[in-house]
Amino acid sequence: MDSIIIAPTFILILEVKNLSGTLHFDLEYNQLLRSIQGKEEVFPDPILQVARQEQFLTEWLKQQAFPDMPIYSLILVANPNSKIEVSGGTREQRLKILHLAKVPYVLSELLQKGSPSKLSDKQGEALIKQLMSQHTSYTPNILSYFKIHP
Numbered sequence: 001m002d003s004i005i006i007a008p009t010f011i012l013i014l015e016v017k018n019l020s021g022t023l024h025f026d027l028e029y030n031q032l033l034r035s036i037q038g039k040e041e042v043f044p045d046p047i048l049q050v051a052r053q054e055q056f057l058t059e060w061l062k063q064q065a066f067p068d069m070p071i072y073s074l075i076l077v078a079n080p081n082s083k084i085e086v087s088g089g090t091r092e093q094r095l096k097i098l099h100l101a102k103v104p105y106v107l108s109e110l111l112q113k114g115s116p117s118k119l120s121d122k123q124g125e126a127l128i129k130q131l132m133s134q135h136t137s138y139t140p141n142i143l144s145y146f147k148i149h150p
Contacts, residue, residue, distance in 0.1 A: 006127060008117040010110055011057065013073040015050050016100070019043075020079045025097050027089025046075040047093050066127055069118035072110065076100045 005012040017023070021036030030045035050073035057071055075097045077084055086094045098106070119127065143150060 004131070005107070006119075006124060006131075007111060008119045008121075008124060009113070009115040010070040010072055010118075012107070012110065013050055013053050013057070013071065014076055014103070015046050015053070015073065016076045016078050017046060018078040020082055022083040022085060023077060024085040024087065025075075025089075026087055027093055028087060047089065047096065050075060050096070064127075064130055066123065067118045070115070074098065074103070074106065076103060 002016040003014040005014065017032070019034050021034050024033040024035070025045075025047070026033060027045070027047055030048055032043040032046060034041045034043065054071045054073055061068070073096060077098070078100050080099060080101060082099075084097060084099065086097055142148075
């Protein structure tokens with residue numbers, strides 16, 4: 001989960017993919033393929049990744065006694081020059097994958113749905129505070145990862 005937007009009526013998980021080239025989201029075989037300069041790389045399926053994040057966040061909200069509210073997720077391609085291709089999956093899954101530039105429009109659509117508020121201002125502040133207090137940064141050991149011995 002790269003970012004999260006908390007609104008009174010929903011929560012939006014943003015998973016950002018900063019990749020260049022042609023990105024093929026293969027939802028049938030649950031993988032992301034990147035083609036660039038004649039090479040192909042395979043990455044884990046971001047749709048499965050955000051589905052897990054939605055599930056974990058739903059459980060966490062219950063454990064923390066916050067109101068049940070809709071959780072949405074998007075996979076954002078940060079590089080505007082990357083080509084997005086999608087195969088397989090449901091329409092709902094395919095609509096989650098988009099270029100970063102489209103986020104304001106999607107966010108506006110979600111805000112205009114007119115759903116009743118799930119969080120009061122006080123609950124929203126408490127939720128943000130609780131999330132921040134339990135956030136842990138990912139700090140990989142680069143030397144170990146690349147098998148470099150100082």
